[in-house]
Amino acid sequence: MVLAQLSISPLDVGISLHKYVKEVLKTLKQNDNIKFQVNDMSTIIEAPDIDTLFDVVKExxxxMFKAGARRVITELKIDDRRDKKVHLGDKRKEVEV
Known part of the structure; x- marks a missing residue:
């Protein structure tokens, strides 16, 4: 499993971004091969492999462009662990107090 933190920001659309974020979330929901959680600053994705992750990130x-943005910044942080299976939320459970 691959875990990733994804943040996508349109730069030319003003300060209200919910319309654009919703379009990305619709794209993520269409992919049955991933799980994801949205937080205030980014989206955490669990994908079965790196190829699936990159496909989802590209989509x-x-x-964002299909929603009307003309300039987009995409930030991606990947945790690709191959010695054991990891799942969305595992790290959080280990540090909960």
Missing amino acids: SHEA
């Missing part, structure tokens, strides 16, 4: 990046 999400393009969703």
Whole structure:
């Protein structure tokens, strides 16, 4: 499993971004091969492999343009662990107090 933190920001659309974020979330929901959680600053994605992750990120990046953005910044942080299976939320459970 691959975990990733994804943040996509349109730069030319003003200060209200919910319309654009919703388009990305629609794209993510269409993919049955991933799980994801949205937080205030980014989206955490669990994908079965790196290829699936990159496909989803590309689709999400393009969703911003389809929604009307003309300039987009995409930030991606990947945790690709291959010695054991990891799942969305595992790290959080280990540090909960």
